[in-house]
C-alpha cells in the first residue's frame with residue numbers, strides 16, 4: 033500500500049477552484065518533488081495531504097495517508113496521523129515554534145508524545161538525554177544553551193534545525209518539506225538541505241519536497257511533479273523530467289534554471 037495516495041484532489045478557494053484535480057502517490061522511502069512557479073498550487077496540494085488548509089479553503093477528492101482518508105475529517109480525527117505518519121517542515125520555522133515557549137520545552141512535546149504512543153515511560157533525565165540527542169542529530173552547537181533559549185534568541189538556521197528535530201522526533205514515515213530552505217541565506221540553505229537529505233536517509237523517510245528551485249529538487253528527490261495553474265503538467269523520474277522535459281512549461285523552467293546556472297558560472 034502507498035504511504036500517500038492522492039486521487040483527483042481539488043482545492044476550492046472562496047472565489048474559485050485553486051487546484052484542479054491532481055493525483056499522485058508516494059511509496060514508503062520514496063522522495064517526490066513538487067515544482068512550479070509561485071502560486072501554481074504546490075503548498076495547497078501538500079497541505080491538503082495532512083488536512084492543513086487555511087480557513088475558507090476546502091479540499092475534495094481522496095487523500096489516503098497511511099491508509100486513512102484525510103479529506104472531510106475533523107482536526108481531531110487527523111491528530112493521530114499528524115506526527116506519527118506525516119510531519120511538516122515549513123518555509124518559515126517560526127510557524128512551527130511558539131515564540132513564548134523555551135525551545136527545550138517545545139522539543140519535549142513530540143518526544144513525550146512519541147514515548148506515550150509507544151507505551152514507554154520517560155523520566156526527566158531520559159527526556160533530557162533525548163532532547164540533547166535530537167539537537168546533536170540536527171548538528172546544533174551548544175545544545176545545553178539552546179534548550180533554555182527562546183526562539184528569538186537563536187538564528188534562523190538554528191530555528192529551522194530545531195523545527196526539523198521536532199518534526200522527526202514525532203517518528204513520521206513521511207516528511208513534508210515546504211520550501212524548507214527558502215528563508216535561509218545561501219550557506220545555511222546548503223547545510224540544512226544536506227541535513228534533511230542525511231536524516232531522511234538515516235530514518236528511512238519518504239519525502240514530499242516542495243520547491244521552485246530545480247537544482248535543489250534534482251539533488252534531493254527521485255521523482256518530480258511539475259505544477260502550473262493548479263494542475264500537474266508533467267511527472268516522472270527527476271533525471272528524465274529535467275533532462276528531457278516534454279511539456280513546454282517544464283521546458284521553460286528547465287531552460288531558465290540552466291541560464292541562471294550558466295550566468296553564475298560566467299561570473300566565477
Ligand SMILES: Nc1ncnc2c1ncn2[C@@H]1O[C@H](COP(=O)(O)OP(=O)(O)OP(=O)(O)O)[C@@H](O)[C@H]1O
Nearest residue numbers: 045046050069070071072073074075076077086244
Ligand atoms: N487562503 C487562501 N485563500 C485564497 N486563495 C489562496 C489561499 N492560499 C493560497 N491561495 C491561492 O491559491 C493558489 C495556489 O497557492 P499555493 O500557495 O499552493 O502556491 P505555491 O505554488 O505553493 O506558491 P509559492 O511557491 O509562492 O508558495 C494561489 O493563487 C494563491 O493565491
